[in-house]
Amino acid sequence: MMWNRNEQTICAISTPHGVGGIAVIRVSGPQALSISGRICKRLSKSLSNEETLQSHFQSHRAYFSEIHDLKGQKIDEAVVTYFAHGKSFTGEEVIEISCHGSPYITGQILDQLVQAGAKIAEPGEFTYRAFMNNKLDLVQAESVLSLIESRNKSAAKVALRQLEGHVSKEVEELISDLTWCLAHIEASIDFIEQGIEVVDTSELIHKLEKINGTLEKLLQSYESGRLIKDGIKVALLGEPNVGKSSLLNLLLQNDKAIVTPIAGTTRDVIDGEIIFDGMKYIISDTAGLRETQDEVEIIGIDRSRQEAEKADLLCFVFDATEKEWQRSLQMATEIQNSKKIFLLNKSDTVSADELYRIQDEISMSLGLSGAQEILATSAREATSRSHIFAAIKSAVGQFDYLDEAVISSSRQFEQAQYSFEMISKSVDELKNKTGAEFVALYLKEALLSLQKILGQVYDDQIMDRVFKEFCLGK
Ligand SMILES: Nc1nc2c(ncn2[C@@H]2O[C@H](COP(=O)(O)OP(=O)(O)OP(=O)(O)O)[C@@H](O)[C@H]2O)c(=O)[nH]1
Ligand SMILES: [Mg+2]
Known part of the structure; x- marks a missing residue:
């Protein structure tokens, strides 16, 4: 599902579908302003002169505007908010149209935006773009979904902490410590023939065990994270x-x-x-549990x-x-x-x-x-x-x-688990004084897994897993 990033301008209704006081339509991409300008009167006045268009609008400001179709027929009156390139959730130029929450009106506006050149966004595409533009890492992208889905205080709190970057910060520190270990192991492979000891083995073991201590805590947090997110399943028996x-x-x-x-x-x-x-x-x-002959009861x-x-x-x-x-x-x-x-x-x-x-x-x-x-x-x-x-x-x-880093996605758990296993193996190798080459190999694997958690390394499979559950408009 690798989207054609950045080149196209996308649009979608970001509020729940149905009748509401207001609905928000989000437009994101390089032409968000010019495409929206073709249906927003307030914008189109300046649109005739490309140069003045940008200077007429300030980022993070809302403008009252009439919305019309491409032929000039009025559709609604709305509030249009502008976010400049680099300053929005997606990192792209964004226009948010807050119109009246009628499915007919939102449908009309969306239709006109598409006719003016925008593409309907795929579910999760706004968040995907935010990730691609380095506005968030993968743990944060996953937390956006958890936050949308949260139905209780604890689940919302865990998701919010992830969005703030608590888990990311911890994983980043692990990556940096592990990189240090890997660099020293690799250097020692090069220098060993010359009889130079680059790093003290016991110091290396100590550092790796410390990394695994933190990983172990993160892994343990998953069970609580899962229970908080999905709920505690209790069976009454007797x-x-x-x-x-x-x-x-x-x-x-x-x-x-x-x-x-x-x-x-x-x-x-x-x-x-x-x-x-x-x-x-x-x-x-x-x-109730008992010995019985009753077929239904059995x-x-x-x-x-x-x-x-x-x-x-x-x-x-x-x-x-x-x-x-x-x-x-x-x-x-x-x-x-x-x-x-x-x-x-x-x-x-x-x-x-x-x-x-x-x-x-x-x-x-x-x-x-x-x-x-x-x-x-x-x-x-x-x-x-x-x-x-x-x-x-x-x-x-x-x-x-709950105030500490809690992981709540199976994807994060599996990567952390693999990293933990690889580090344990390398510690064993170091203790047994077998080849440094193996240690380096295991540590590289461990590092890769940690980088995958944050999305510093990713492939189609990872992207699919993260974004497939997103709803439209996010
Ligand atoms: N005094 C009192 N009676 C109770 C209490 N709990 C249940 N009962 C009564 O005990 C009887 C059985 O209650 P249920 O809730 O149907 O019991 P159950 O365990 O679901 O029974 P099964 O569905 O047959 O397995 C009913 O008459 C209840 O009113 C309690 O705490 N105090
Ligand atoms: Mg009963």
């Missing part, structure tokens, strides 16, 4: 009738699932999304297990009104998933002492550290809601380093 559907309804604040005193009510997986305290959660309620239980495998976290629910939890305990240990929390529901039905006794008993049977590991909840008490979300968040991981 025996029939323990209150899973009631808890789902409490968490989603919506009577989404059917609740009855009959065991085996939920047959299918029911899920919903909710934002709580700036984080997105996708919660699914499942069929399928439902099978789906519960599949759902458990997809989840980032399992919420295993116990029932405080039960007398024994043998079956529940067995199920809780049977289902293998890295992260679990345990809820003791219907806590409103038993005394505090009794509750503590049960929590202690369950925690002992599960081999946990104590009663506090089993969260007492009640689907009938609103306070349980925030307690459950807090327990999920803390069980899933560290989200307090």
Whole structure:
């Protein structure tokens, strides 16, 4: 998808398609001003004299103008903003037309711009041009997309930090350190025959291990970055009738699932999304787990297990009104998933002492550290809601380093991972004192991967992966 950069002037509607108070049409390229001038009265007055055109308009200033078609028929009244070459998002000459948000009007204006010589932009082409004109690197380009797509506070914050260049700065420093190491290794290959030691091996190992320490932190941030962007997937599991559907309804604040005193009510997986305290959660309620002959229920239980495998976290629910939890305990240990929390529901039905006794008993049977590991909840008490979300968040991981560099795209992760592996290999070689040539080879690979993260090196495949998900007009 390598676009014919810079030569053509592109245009697109940058606001959502549909009816709105205003809509913004963006025109970018070497002829943005002259093409727009053919339909903007305020611009066309000066257009007759090419020399005065530029001098009549100041960058970053908005001008009120009538918009007409190429035959002079009025279409709308609009505000036209001019960004000079080198001073816009794309780095090119840009005109933004803020017109009335009618699909008919925007369609007409776009049509006239095309007739006047502009080309309809491909999705992501404005950002692509910004990248090509060194206005942003690839991590920042990806963050533009994340920012557009962000639906909650944490996701927006991570994307904004990337756009500001936090990740880029860290990767740039790694590139510079790695370049130093590579240069010294290459020099030592040249000088080794003359018996000159260019760099102390232990110093080199130390530097490389430090680079890998930073890379490791970045790699770890990916998991949190992904959860923040996509949401934490939580599955409610447990025996029939323990209150899973009631808890789902409490968490989603919506009577989404059917609740009855009959065991085996939920047959299918029911899920919903909710934002709580700036984080997105996708919660699914499942069929209660038990031995049954009921054909529908058997399928439902099978789906519960599949759902458990997809989840980032399992919420295993116990029932405080039960007398024994043998079956529940067995199920809780049977289902293998890295992260679990345990809820003791219907806590409103038993005394505090009794509750503590049960929590202690369950925690002992599960081999946990104590009663506090089993969260007492009640689907009938609103306070349980925030307690459950807090327990999920803390069980899933560290989200307090949101202020640091967080990577959130699989592309960035894969490149960082490869770089990490190559550096580890070169450290091994250095420690084993095998040939410096191998070390240089691995370090070159590692460096290339880091450069690909920022787009200092790129190919069609990388470009496709970054820009294919963009929407029109960005
Ligand atoms: N007192 C009390 N009753 C609850 C609580 N949670 C659920 N119940 C009741 O327990 C019964 C079962 O609740 P559900 O939410 O349908 O249970 P479930 O785990 O989804 O059951 P299945 O779908 O059959 O697996 C209903 O009568 C609920 O009103 C609670 O915290 N306190
Ligand atoms: Mg249910």
